[in-house]
Amino acid sequence: MRISAKGEYAIKAMVDLALHEGRDLQPIQDIAARQGIPQRYLEQVLLQLKRSGFLYARRGSAGGYRLSRPADSITVGAVLRAVDGPTAGPDASRRNGGPAGEAAGLAELWQEIADAVASVVDRTTLEDLRRRAEERRSAARPMYHI
Numbered sequence: 442m443r444i445s446a447k448g449e450y451a452i453k454a455m456v457d458l459a460l461h462e463g464r465d466l467q468p469i470q471d472i473a474a475r476q477g478i479p480q481r482y483l484e485q486v487l488l489q490l491k492r493s494g495f496l497y498a499r500r501g502s503a504g505g506y507r508l509s510r511p512a513d514s515i516t517v518g519a520v521l522r523a524v525d526g527p528t529a530g531p532d533a534s535r536r537n538g539g540p541a542g543e544a545a546g547l548a549e550l551w552q553e554i555a556d557a558v559a560s561v562v563d564r565t566t567l568e569d570l571r572r573r574a575e576e577r578r579s580a581a582r583p584m585y586h587i
Contacts, residue, residue, distance in 0.1 A: 453523045459512035459571040466505030493523035513568035
């Protein structure tokens with residue numbers, strides 16, 4: 442499974458929105474600034490996610506974005522497929538190099554790797570990533586004891 446820059450930006454933006462779940466709509470410029478994503482590119486990504494049903498959006502001065510459903514019901518794999526389309530592992534059919542039996546074994550390996558990656562992204566939810574982000578924030582905060 443190849444994860445494009447667009448896919449990575451989509452996941453970053455969705456995790457950002459999961460971190461702000463239950464709050465006001467999040468303006469695109471705030472998401473872009475917090476995540477270090479160019480705003481013009483983020484607009485395209487968020488529009489695609491909105492069309493796929495992952496986001497609610499409102500235009501205007503009080504507008505912004507929020508998740509359209511709970512973070513624990515959205516998987517990383519579903520988000521990646523929404524922005525990148527169906528994903529596949531390396532194309533073993535284009536690789537030459539050894540006897541047919543060796544090439545077939547290599548093709549099987551690429552498929553196993555692709556299946557393993559798909560399994561991880563399909564069982565990981567935005568809620569899982571939100572929780573990890575919160576734990577990292579808590580661990581990074583200094584503790585002042587007297």
